[in-house]
Amino acid sequence: PNGVMGSNIFHIWFYRLHNVVAANLEKINPCWDDNKIFYTTREILIAGYLQIYYYQFLPLLFGMERLIKDGVISKHKGYRDVYDEKIIPQMSDEYSYVLRWFHIAQEATLELYDENYKCFKTFPMVNLTPEQHTSLKMTMKPR
Incomplete structure (x- = not known):
């Protein structure tokens, strides 16, 4: 990766x-x-x-x-203490959206190589989901 x-x-x-x-x-x-x-x-x-x-x-x-x-x-x-008991401790939506932007902005392509070090498949890790991960395992050649 x-x-x-x-x-x-x-x-x-x-x-x-x-x-x-x-x-x-x-x-x-x-x-x-x-x-x-x-x-x-x-x-x-x-x-x-x-x-x-x-x-x-x-x-x-x-x-x-x-x-x-x-x-x-x-x-x-x-040390600095700016804690305010009146503010509900939670993450703002903007924070999670910005972190997701950093995630999709990075180069993240998984390259799969055979035993002769030849790339036989590339796979975008940014969109990796459990379903895709399972299908990826199925397409890899057993050793």
Whole structure:
């Protein structure tokens, strides 16, 4: 997969990082049960992921000055609390539409090769659905 390899690797790193952080939390806090370790690790990784997303990825796309001006991120380093209990915590439709746009804008064609390294089929991964995935498996030659 050409275009989605980076994002897939990034998510695999976070899955593996979850196990590393959980193992360290278990060493530090032997009295914690599995649920406490899991959810604490989850919160730590979500915070790290959002830090990368908001302060490293989005500034590359939109510019740091623009994000600060629009109040998306802070110009001050460190902890910031802008939580408002009156706002219902939910994702706006615009956010999911924009993420879908990034998904369809990337080059993502799966190329299938035979044992002689000759491409015998290409498949657009952007439109991949479970039904297409099943049919793709059926068309591949067994080894």
